[in-house]
Amino acid sequence: MAELLFSKDVATDGTFKGIGLSAWRFNIGAGTAEQGDSSGIRDFRKRVECFLNPDGTYNWDKQAGYQWFLRKAKDYKVENLIAFVNSPPVQFTQNGLGYKTVKDHKANLKPDKYNAYADFLAEVVKHFDEQKLHFNYLSPVNEPQWDWANQPGQASQEGSPWSNEEIHHAITAVDAALTQNKLTTKILTPEAGQLDYLYGNNTATSKQIQTLFAANGAYNFSDLKHLPKIVAGHSYFTDNGDNNLINVRKHLADTAAKYGVSFWQSEYSMLADGYKEGTRGRRSQMDCALFLAKVINHDLTIANAAAWQLWNAWEPGNAEWDTRYYLLALKPNADYKDGEFTITKNLWALGNYSRFVRPGMKRLVTTRNDGLTPVQVAQDVMVSAFTGGKDKLVMVVINYTEQTRLITPDLKNFKPIKNYRTYTTSANAGDDLKPSALTNLNGAISLQPRSITTIVFY
Structure with a gap:
């Protein structure tokens, strides 16, 4: 599986052994796995361990599977390693859980734990630096627009909302902690849940380019040492209909250019029904692969994305046909400790880009003579x-x-x-x-x- 994702080697018959990914994202868990069923996350496979123990010590043996793939990415010389967080550690959250139970669209982090959260992240980055596993980027918040509010037993994963003010508070604290520890990792933010939140909408977590990156923004980041002028967002739920696909990305590109920021598309898979393009029922593997390529194309050529990342490589326990989300479809055994996998056409569709469009290359403007809109x-x-x-x-x-x-x-x-x-x-x-x-x-x-x-x- 690691070879399929990371390898740049060519087999003797000229075929590729893998798609040569140039980035790999590592989830820093909040500790819901240690809570077991009391975590309230119904699927045990969506619970994640935390390196931080309740007594303040660290256990670096946690997240063993995550670490295995991180090392494999390094072995295959993947250029960019990115650490991201869905929820702060449960010992720092307001309700002691890895998700919200109240729909108030405020961060689950306790107000007096911002510095503790930042110190935790800096400690994780420092540890992996010492292991020669350098994170080029650290993403402290994820999809801040979603409330992630569920009653215990109904939660699907770790997560926390954040207002723009809270994002500014958290990112400022993380920047200071990285500086204090003399770390070189850059900060990637705000991982907007939809692209239109980066430039529009009217919530406490909208117009994020103008609010966080503009010189006159209410919570401007301009003086932070570790924060490049990169704005990250997710292409979910803006892919239904070609007019919408194009207009959202054109508006985003115009806004990013106006305020001098580079856009990264940092998470996408076909979660909604846009990929069906009006058809009913299941679509073939190739239909899904073509739609995936279509979104990549528009994110690159219309939104002017300088990076593109997929969610996710695989996920256990899904029917083999339901491959619209994944590169590899897992077929686990009864206790989920072994099993088989199949390769989907999505893997190779992404490889049409990842294997050939490499870090440092520049996109060219193209024109066509067929007159199509x-x-x-x-x-x-x-x-x-x-x-x-x-x-x-x-x-x-x-x-x-x-x-x-x-x-x-x-x-x-x-x-x-x-x-x-x-x-x-x-x-x-x-x-x-x-x-x-x-x-x-x-x-x-x-x-x-x-x-x-x-x-x-x-």
């Missing part, structure tokens, strides 16, 4: 292009139609390009980033129906 393009052929310099050019092309399509790239301002190779993901068995032979670029490039194709030019 952006809404029409979203049901036709979608194109994104990236460069690592004048001698490196990559295009990812989604053919959303049922017909074979042809494209003829008109490449300018690059050294003469003579050849290309394609890597195709389609519904066909074996079309999992399937490589083509090196081909002379002397005409149109053919795209299979309902496929995602990465084109590497030489």
Whole structure:
């Protein structure tokens, strides 16, 4: 499983051993696993251990499975390790739980525990630094717009709401703790639950770019040492209908540009029904993979995302067909201590981007000569292009139609390009980033129906 996610190696037959992820997110747990059934989180697999013991000491043997994959990511030279938190440790929360039980949209963190929470996070970062597992980024709040309010026994996971004022308080404390401990980890925030909360809506946790990142924002972050001008948000629930998909992302890009911040899409999977695009019932693996690629394309080309991250690689106990969320579908045994897994087309669809669009590359503006509107393009052929310099050019092309399509790239301002190779993901068995032979670029490039194709030019 780690090889499939992280490897950049090529097998002897030219196929890829993995999708070469360049980022891996590690959840710092709140301690609901230690609480057992009294945690109130109904699914024991959604409870998470905490490194901090009730007596204030630390147990670094906790979260063993999480740590195993973190080390594997490091072994495979994954460029960015990101630590994120859903809830502060339960000993710091107002109700002693890893989620809210009151719908007041206020943080579950006790008012006098902000510094303790920040010190805890700094201690975790410092420990892993000492283990040569450096977190490039630390995300102290997650989806602050959701109230995460449930009665005990009904909670689905750890979580806490945060107002913009509370986010400012928490991030300021974390910045100070990182500085005090001479740590270099950067802070990633605010992980908005929907993209439109970054620029609009009218709640205590809305207009987050203007409030947190603008020079005249009410809770401006400008003087914090560890906070880059990056705003993070999640693409959930803004994918239903092509007009909505496009307009939300255009508004976000315009607002981010106005206030000089870079946007990261830091969490998405097909949680709602937008991916069905008006159809009823289940959709095929390839339908899901194509829709995943479509959202990635629009986040990159319309919202101008500088990073893109998926939730989640896998999750136990789900029917094999329900693969819209995951890269690998788990089939656990009776006691959930072993089992099997199957690879979904989502893995390879993400790989069409992650394996070829690498950190440091820049996206190129592309134009087309077919006269289609952006809404029409979203049901036709979608194109994104990236460069690592004048001698490196990559295009990812989604053919959303049922017909074979042809494209003829008109490449300018690059050294003469003579050849290309394609890597195709389609519904066909074996079309999992399937490589083509090196081909002379002397005409149109053919795209299979309902496929995602990465084109590497030489």
